[in-house]
Every structure is written in structure tokens, then in C-alpha cells.
Amino acid sequence: MTRDITTSDGVALRVYESGPPGAPTVVCVHGYPDDHTVWDGVAAELALRYRVVSYDVRGAGESGKPRGRQAYRLDQLVRDLAAVIDAVSPDLPVHLLAHDWGSIQAWHAVTGRRLRGRIASYTSISGPCLNHADHWFRSRLRRPTPRALRELVTQLRSSWYVAFFQLPLLPELAWRTGVAQWVLGSMEGSGSPAVSDAVHGVQLYRANMFLRRTAPEPRTTDIPVQVLAPQRDRTVSSSLQTDIRRWVPNLAVRELAAGHWLPRTHSQTVARCASELIEHVEGGHEARGLRRARRTGPQRKRFADHLVVITGAGSGIGRATALEFAEHGAEVIATDIDQQAAERTARLASTLGPRASAYLLDVSDRGAMEKFAAVLRENHGIPDIVINNAGIGVAGPFFETTVADWERIIDVNLWGVIYGCQILGGLLVNGGAGGTIVNIASAAAYLPTRSLPAYATTKAAVLALSQCLRGELASAGVGVVAICPGFVHTNIASSTRFVGRDTAAEQAARQRATTLYRRRNFTARQTAREIVRAVERNAAIAPITIEAKAGLLASRLTPGLLRKLARADINPR
Amino acid sequence: MAGKALTDPAHLAKFREVQQLAYAAAESVAQTLEPGVTEKQAAQRIREYLLDRGVQDWFHTPFAWFGDRTAFRNFWTPLKFFPTHRRLEAGMPFILDCAPVRDGYMADIGYAGCLGTNSVHEQLMDDLAEYRELIVTRVRDGAPLRQIYRDVDDLIARHGYDNRHRVYPGRVIAHQVSTVHSRLPKFIAAGFGIRALQTLVGDLIVERMHHRSPLWADGEISNHPATPGLWAVEPHIGFRDVGVKFEEILVVTPSGDAYWLDDDLPHVRRWHRAAAAS
Numbered sequence: 001m002t003r004d005i006t007t008s009d010g011v012a013l014r015v016y017e018s019g020p021p022g023a024p025t026v027v028c029v030h031g032y033p034d035d036h037t038v039w040d041g042v043a044a045e046l047a048l049r050y051r052v053v054s055y056d057v058r059g060a061g062e063s064g065k066p067r068g069r070q071a072y073r074l075d076q077l078v079r080d081l082a083a084v085i086d087a088v089s090p091d092l093p094v095h096l097l098a099h100d101w102g103s104i105q106a107w108h109a110v111t112g113r114r115l116r117g118r119i120a121s122y123t124s125i126s127g128p129c130l131n132h133a134d135h136w137f138r139s140r141l142r143r144p145t146p147r148a149l150r151e152l153v154t155q156l157r158s159s160w161y162v163a164f165f166q167l168p169l170l171p172e173l174a175w176r177t178g179v180a181q182w183v184l185g186s187m188e189g190s191g192s193p194a195v196s197d198a199v200h201g202v203q204l205y206r207a208n209m210f211l212r213r214t215a216p217e218p219r220t221t222d223i224p225v226q227v228l229a230p231q232r233d234r235t236v237s238s239s240l241q242t243d244i245r246r247w248v249p250n251l252a253v254r255e256l257a258a259g260h261w262l263p264r265t266h267s268q269t270v271a272r273c274a275s276e277l278i279e280h281v282e283g284g285h286e287a288r289g290l291r292r293a294r295r296t297g298p299q300r301k302r303f304a305d306h307l308v309v310i311t312g313a314g315s316g317i318g319r320a321t322a323l324e325f326a327e328h329g330a331e332v333i334a335t336d337i338d339q340q341a342a343e344r345t346a347r348l349a350s351t352l353g354p355r356a357s358a359y360l361l362d363v364s365d366r367g368a369m370e371k372f373a374a375v376l377r378e379n380h381g382i383p384d385i386v387i388n389n390a391g392i393g394v395a396g397p398f399f400e401t402t403v404a405d406w407e408r409i410i411d412v413n414l415w416g417v418i419y420g421c422q423i424l425g426g427l428l429v430n431g432g433a434g435g436t437i438v439n440i441a442s443a444a445a446y447l448p449t450r451s452l453p454a455y456a457t458t459k460a461a462v463l464a465l466s467q468c469l470r471g472e473l474a475s476a477g478v479g480v481v482a483i484c485p486g487f488v489h490t491n492i493a494s495s496t497r498f499v500g501r502d503t504a505a506e507q508a509a510r511q512r513a514t515t516l517y518r519r520r521n522f523t524a525r526q527t528a529r530e531i532v533r534a535v536e537r538n539a540a541i542a543p544i545t546i547e548a549k550a551g552l553l554a555s556r557l558t559p560g561l562l563r564k565l566a567r568a569d570i571n572p573r
Numbered sequence: 574m575a576g577k578a579l580t581d582p583a584h585l586a587k588f589r590e591v592q593q594l595a596y597a598a599a600e601s602v603a604q605t606l607e608p609g610v611t612e613k614q615a616a617q618r619i620r621e622y623l624l625d626r627g628v629q630d631w632f633h634t635p636f637a638w639f640g641d642r643t644a645f646r647n648f649w650t651p652l653k654f655f656p657t658h659r660r661l662e663a664g665m666p667f668i669l670d671c672a673p674v675r676d677g678y679m680a681d682i683g684y685a686g687c688l689g690t691n692s693v694h695e696q697l698m699d700d701l702a703e704y705r706e707l708i709v710t711r712v713r714d715g716a717p718l719r720q721i722y723r724d725v726d727d728l729i730a731r732h733g734y735d736n737r738h739r740v741y742p743g744r745v746i747a748h749q750v751s752t753v754h755s756r757l758p759k760f761i762a763a764g765f766g767i768r769a770l771q772t773l774v775g776d777l778i779v780e781r782m783h784h785r786s787p788l789w790a791d792g793e794i795s796n797h798p799a800t801p802g803l804w805a806v807e808p809h810i811g812f813r814d815v816g817v818k819f820e821e822i823l824v825v826t827p828s829g830d831a832y833w834l835d836d837d838l839p840h841v842r843r844w845h846r847a848a849a850a851s
Binding site for chain 2: 315
């Protein structure tokens with residue numbers, strides 16, 4: 001539905017509405033050079049639950065295009081916004097969602113008097129409050145620490161066009177000759193603006209961006225504000241957008257792995273983040289992601305408000321890792337093929353951190369993984385960290401390893417990880433908020449031995465998969481970490497299948513291996529601590545024990561030596 | 574040998590009395606513990622309580638462990654068992670352990686508590702019930718002590734805890750107790766009463782000749798069913814920086830039956846209350 005609204009100085013604004021009429025109203029303000037269509041994807045999502053209003057800002061789209069820079073002053077833009085809000089929601093306050101120049105206007109509105117009480121919440125994307133930006137620059141010039149200088153240089157390097165737009169005629173010429181479009185086209189998600197919109201919009205810069213001799217009074221607001229700060233934004237640096245707690249006490253900040261045109265490239269993420277704030281302000285519960293984004297409040301644990309899913313969490317490294325994350329404040333979902341063991345892990349995790357949950361899960365069963373992912377999403381939300389830990393051992397000569405042995409170990413150790421990355425990791429990638437996928441490989445992935453052909457093969461595949469996926473997901477802000485533990489004292493030795501031996505010999509081999517692992521005495525808890533550290537520093541490969549580290553080094557320096565050592569049988573009969 | 578005589582009802586009543594007294598001491602001192610009190614002060618309170626009530630000698634002097642010391646973290650020398658100046662704080666777990674001798678009858682008890690609430694401590698205490706049941710059942714089955722020790726270890730692994738009784742000298746989960754008759758002076762050496770030690774050493778020698786031990790651990794020497802007599806059993810389990818234990822007397826009859834000397838003890842009452850509430 002569209003309608004035109006005439007503003008205080010007689011300019012007509014084209015307003016677009018969708019969504020259920022009785023629902024809370026969200027007003028979306030676009031930036032430059034754009035029109036309301038930048039919100040199409042986001043509005044389609046939001047309109048499922050809210051009444052969504054967007055409009056073409058003066059100078060853009062179907063709205064009036066007054067001449068002269070005075071018509072584009074921020075105070076006038078706020079009067080435009082007020083006219084829209086008064087027309088679409090005369091009684092109830094609205095929720096604001098704005099991008100780029102839309103954000104600059106909206107900041108002016110929420111920190112000013114004209115719309116006090118009329119705005120319930122504000123989600124800002126890639127547009128600072130100009131008043132805050134002024135203070136931001138001044139504070140860094142006043143105290144030019146190395147960090148401050150770096151931030152200044154970064155911001156100035158990307159703000160050159162602000163100065164360019166102050167020049168007479170040249171900016172218009174750049175648009176009319178297509179040069180500006182060419183520059184714009186190199187940025188991810190940029191649209192293709194109409195030339196007349198682009199030319200009129202230049203006045204926004206000329207009317208509002210100029211150097212002041214003295215600092216203006218800081219503008220503040222205490223309405224709930226959420227800043228979505230794209231990390232690859234080439235126009236507004238993260239610090240400029242987010243270092244504003246002084247003026248915005250009720251602030252949440254989410255840093256997202258994306259470029260400047262987040263509403264276009266990540267519409268679902270924008271819609272989800274905006275709805276979480278709106279839901280909370282409207283009296284609903286506060287979503288985990290929003291809690292984590294809070295920039296105010298008491299000191300919190302390192303992984304507070306993180307959701308961590310772990311497979312094979314019923315024992316060994318899986319259980320220890322679950323407990324370690326719980327101790328650091330994470331909400332843990334422990335899954336295992338042994339439900340009782342998973343429940344036990346969840347119970348222990350609950351004594352250390354937030355309430356944990358347990359699920360029965362066979363990682364080699366695709367259907368079960370899909371069903372679990374749906375339940376997970378429904379009951380707990382999108383995970384922040386997925387740890388593909390479940391694994392089994394098969395030891396013994398290649399020619400005595402049966403097809404069934406191979407199928408079993410590939411099903412669990414490799415398919416389990418593939419499904420884990422694809423189905424559980426997929427939730428995380430689609431969530432758009434970044435995160436980490438952790439795959440537990442093994443030092444056997446790079447240390448060949450005649451004793452573990454099947455096991456080493458699956459683990460080498462897991463390592464390769466992790467590294468390839470890491471490359472693919474880097475741009476999505478999702479880290480992929482491969483863990484190579486080495487000899488860790490867990491029950492893996494006592495449950496390993498030793499092929500080509502009768503039951504008694506197999507039992508004896510297990511006993512020997514267990515004794516060896518026990519003597520090595522590197523605990524699952526020590527391993528779990530290293531895993532947490534590897535997640536924190538987003539390590540590509542994390543060898544854990546000293547032998548795993550030395551082995552990794554040797555595999556690069558003296559692979560020939562390792563091949564010789566591979567001839568020794570570490571499971572003698 | 575002594576086992577038969579010890580398990581007659583008159584003797585058992587005396588042992589039960591001393592054990593009740595020792596638990597009463599721990600329980601009443603536990604109620605007096607406040608933030609800031611040290612392990613030494615707590616141990617001293619137990620000592621005074623018991624001396625006031627007719628205790629003449631000790632199998633070992635009272636111990637008190639606070640905070641992560643309940644889980645014996647960093648106990649690299651046995652000297653670490655002795656009470657320190659560690660102060661109790663809100664939410665901190667503690668263990669009181671004492672072994673008084675009165676009129677030749679001995680008790681050896683362990684009492685785990687917590688100042689305020691600590692969810693890890695609560696969970697450990699709830700789970701401790703399973704160990705009490707497991708041990709008595711397996712002794713009754715006639716299982717070798719070493720095997721029972723391993724069964725306890727398996728349960729500990731299933732629970733996700735760690736075995737802390739292996740930190741005790743000799744890794745023992747239990748030791749035999751008997752009456753103390755000695756002409757030696759009442760003298761304390763390294764925290765142990767030498768008259769009681771004399772009895773234990775005597776048992777060690779006699780039992781060693783039978784390829785058994787009055788100490789119950791996971792070595793080859795414990796590869797036999799429980800010897801008839803009285804055993805002070807002390808499974809001690811830990812999780813993170815919290816440890817809990819109980820210690821009480823298990824009666825093993827000459828016919829191989831086994832039962833706990835007394836069920837009217839603080840930890841058992843706790844589990845009964847919890848069972849009644851759920």
C-alpha cells in the first residue's frame with residue numbers, strides 16, 4: 001500500500017506500508033544513494049509480524065526533490081520523519097530501523113526533542129550520529145594514542161568522498177558520467193541508483209557535514225538502541241559507530257561479518273536482529289544474541305549468552321569441553337549416542353553455568369541430525385559454536401579391516417563431521433551472526449602409522465574438510481577450527497575396535513592401550529581448556545599435546561622420517 | 574581373629590556410640606562455622622568438643638579442609654592434609670574429618686558441608702548416595718576389594734568426577750578399625766595417635782602374612798574379599814574445586830554379610846529427606 005504525505009515545507013513523501021495493520025509499527029529509513037527498495041528483503045521478513053513502513057527520503061525515489069541545500073538540513077529531515085510517524089502511527093510510538101544516511105537522520109531524531117516519546121526503539125546500521133562523530137574525531141585528536149591514530153586514519157581513508165562531495169559540480173559530474181557508479185559498483189551489495197536521486201542526495205553532505213570550530217553539546221538518548229556494525233564497511237568504521245556508550249546508555253552492539261549494504265546482502269539477519277530488539281521492547285523475552293550484544297551492565301563471563309552444541313558430549317573430550325564452556329558461561333547442548341551420558345553431562349554443566357540440555361543423537365544418521373537441528377533451532381535458537389567431537393576408533397592392519405569396519409568408522413568420524421558442518425554449522429552460517437565450527441580431528445591426521453589406517457584416514461579427511469571450509473566461511477565471519485589432540489586419557493582406547501583379533505586379544509589390546517593413555521596422563525580437561533583457547537583465537541589447526549605439536553612440526557620438516565616411523569606397529573600382538 | 578569378636582552386638586553398640594559422638598561433633602562444629610574461620614580453628618573446635626565428652630586419644634587428630642582443599646588439589650605432600658590458616662568464605666565447601674578413641678573404641682568419620690549454597694557441592698552430595706549403596710552391595714557379593722575399588726572408579730568416571738581417595742596415603746578407600754589396647758603413652762606422631770597406629774601396624778603384619786591388608790586400595794594385596802571385622806570406608810569424590818566424602822564403619826560379618834554400622838547419620842538423613850521430598 002502506498003500513499004503520499006506532505007511535510008512541513010510542502011515536499012511530498014511517498015510512503016509504503018505492508019504487514020498486519022494492528023501490529024507494532026516499524027519505520028525504515030534508507031540511506032544514500034538508495035531509495036526505499038533497499039528495505040525490500042528486510043520488509044518482507046518483518047511484515048510477517050509487524051506493520052512495516054518505509055518511505056523515499058526527499059531527493060530520492062518517488063518523493064519530491066527540492067532544490068538547494070537548505071532543504072536537506074537534518075532538522076528538516078527529522079521533520080519529514082516526524083510527519084511520516086504522525087501519519088502512520090498517531091497514537092503509539094514506533095520502532096525505527098535505519099541505514100546509512102537514514103541512520104544519521106534517525107540519530108538526529110532520537111537524540112532530539114521533536115520526536116521524544118514517539119520512538120520506542122532504534123536499530124541503526126552503518127550510520128553514526130553526526131554529533132557523536134564530531135566528538136569521536138575530537139577525542140582522538142585530543143589524545144592521539146597509537147590506537148586512536150590508527151582509528152582516525154582508518155576512518156579518514158574511507159571518508160574521502162565526504163570531502164569530495166563538498167566540491168562544486170564535480171560530484172554531479174561524477175554521477176552523470178558514470179564514474180561514481182563505477183566506484184560504487186565495487187562495493188558489495190550496492191544498488192544502482194537513479195542519476196537524479198544520486199545528484200540530489202549530494203546536498204545531504206553539503207548541508208550537514210562541515211567543520212565546526214568548537215564542539216557541539218553532546219546529544220544523548222535513553223531509548224533502547226541497537227547498532228549493527230558491519231565489519232567490512234568501507235565507509236563507516238566500527239569504532240565510529242559503536243564507541244558511543246557515553247551518550248547512549250541503553251546500547252547493544254552487534255558486529256557482523258558483512259559489507260556496508262547489510263540490508264540488501266543480509267536481509268534475514270537484519271530482520272532477525274531488529275525483531276529481537278522490538279520483541280524485547282514490546283515486553284517479550286530478551287533473545288540470547290541481544291543479551292550478548294549489550295554494551296552495558298556488569299562484567300560477564302567470556303562465553304556468557306553463547307549457545308554451544310557438542311556431539312559425543314557423553315564422555316571424554318566432549319564432556320570435558322561441554323563443562324569448560326559451561327564454566328565460561330555458555331549455554332551447552334550436550335548430544336550423544338548414549339542419552340544417559342549426555343544427560344549426565346548436561347546436569348554437570350548446569351552446576352557450573354546456565355541450564356544445559358541433552359539430546360540423544362547419532363551423528364551418522366542424516367535424518368536424525370536434521371530433526372535435531374530443527375528442534376535445536378526451535379527450542380534454543382541458533383548456535384554460536386558447533387563442536388563436532390563424536391568419533392570412534394578402529395585399529396589394526398589394513399587387510400584385516402573389513403568393509404563393515406570401514407563403513408562404521410567413516411559413517412561416524414567423517415559423515416558425522418560432514419553432517420555436523422552442513423546441518424548444524426549451516427544454522428550458524430545462515431544465522432549471519434558469525435561463530436565457530438570446531439572439528440575434533442587427531443594428530444593421526446598428519447602422523448602416518450601402519451597401526452591406524454582407517455582411523456587416520458577419517459581424521460585426515462576431517463582436517464582437510466576443516467581447512468577447506470575455513471577458506472569458504474571466512475567471509476561469513478565463521479571460523480573453522482581443527483583440533484588435533486594426541487594421546488588424551490579418555491575412554492576411546494577402551495572402546496576402540498582392534499581388527500583381526502579374537503575377543504580376548506582385542507580386550508588385552510584395549511587394556512594395553514588404556515594403560516598407555518593413562519600413563520601419558522594428559523586429561524580431557526586439559527584438552528578442553530586448549531579447545532576453548534583455540535576457539536578464542538580462531539586457530540586453524542590446534543595440536544594439543546606436546547606429541548601432537550612435535551608431530552605437526554615433524555610432518556612439515558621431516559616427512560620422510562615420519563614415513564619410516566609409520567612402519568613400526570604401535571599395537572604389537 | 575579380631576573380626577569375630579568385634580562384630581558381636583555389645584562391641585558394635587560401643588562403636589556406634591563413638592561414631593555417633595564423632596558425627597555429632599562434626600555436625601555441631603559445622604553449625605558454628607562462619608566466614609573468616611580458619612581450618613585450624615575448626616579442627617580445634619572439634620577437638621575441644623570431643624575432649625569435653627570423654628575422648629582420651631585419637632586414631633588421627635581432627636582435620637578440616639576448606640574450599641579447593643576439599644578436593645585435595647595440589648596435595649603433593651601428606652603435610653598438606655594438616656589444617657591450615659585457610660579462611661572459610663560464603664559458598665565454600667568444607668570437610669571435617671576426625672577419628673576419636675574413647676574407652677578403647679574408635680570411630681573415623683568424614684562430614685562434608687558447605688557454607689551457604691554451592692550447586693556443585695549439592696550435586697556431589699546427592700550422588701554420593703550411590704557409592705554407599707554400591708560398596709555395601711559389592712562387599713555382600715563377596716567381590717574382591719580391588720574389584721570394588723575399580724567399580725567405584727567406574728562409577729566416578731560415569732558421573733564425570735574424579736577419585737580423590739587415591740590422594741590418601743596408600744590410595745586407600747577404607748581401612749580396618751578395631752579396639753585400641755596399648756601400654757604405649759598417649760602420643761601423637763604426624764597427626765596419628767601412636768597407640769592406634771600400633772594396632773593398625775599389628776594388623777598390617779598379621780594380614781600381610783595372610784596376603785591381605787587392613788588397607789583397602791586397588792593394588793594386588795587388596796585382591797581378596799573383605800576380611801570380617803569393621804572397615805572405615807571413605808569414598809572421596811571431586812569435581813572441579815569441590816570434594817565431598819563420607820566416612821563411616823562398615824560391618825563385615827564372619828559369614829560374609831555386610832551392613833553399615835549405623836544409618837542415623839547426617840548424609841543418610843539428607844538422602845532420606847531428598848527421597849521423601851521427591
